[in-house]
Amino acid sequence: MVIAGGCYCGEIRYEVEGMQEAAFQCHCRECQYITGGNANIVVVFAEKDFRYTKGVPSTFARSDLETPVKRHFCSTCGTGIGTRSPSRPDSMIVKVGTLDHPRDYEAKAAIFTCDKQAYHYISDDIPSFDKRPPKK
Numbered sequence: 001m002v003i004a005g006g007c008y009c010g011e012i013r014y015e016v017e018g019m020q021e022a023a024f025q026c027h028c029r030e031c032q033y034i035t036g037g038n039a040n041i042v043v044v045f046a047e048k049d050f051r052y053t054k055g056v057p058s059t060f061a062r063s064d065l066e067t068p069v070k071r072h073f074c075s076t077c078g079t080g081i082g083t084r085s086p087s088r089p090d091s092m093i094v095k096v097g098t099l100d101h102p103r104d105y106e107a108k109a110a111i112f113t114c115d116k117q118a119y120h121y122i123s124d125d126i127p128s129f130d131k132r133p134p135k136k
């Protein structure tokens with residue numbers, strides 16, 4: 001199955017060929033900046049299954065953090081595409097809002113609810129974790 005997506009202006013396009021590894025919503029304070037206030041809702045794919053098919057994203061990583069994530073975004077329209085994280089070195093973490101069919105995905109867990117705001121929504125049907133879920 002090929003899953004496609006891209007940024008708001010269309011300059012960046014990507015495809016994923018493979019199954020999702022995880023899907024979650026992150027309520028951490030950093031994600032609130034990146035989304036504009038809400039939780040970040042993401043689906044995780046294997047890095048090898050993900051490729052850009054149009055355009056080259058800009059990237060940003062904070063230099064003041066020891067193990068920062070690298071954020072991919074469109075330098076024209078500003079859409080955040082996804083993130084490479086040192087905690088998931090073989091994965092590409094994709095923001096569901098950039099998928100062509102975001103309706104096909106749902107978060108399976110809420111993480112970093114320690115930073116959750118009162119106006120964030122978490123479904124009663126998914127588990128919540130104060131920080132990250134315990135490693136299996």
Ligand SMILES: [Zn+2]
Nearest residue numbers: 007009074077
């Ligand atoms: Zn764009």
Ligand SMILES: [Zn+2]
Nearest residue numbers: 026027028031
């Ligand atoms: Zn977060």
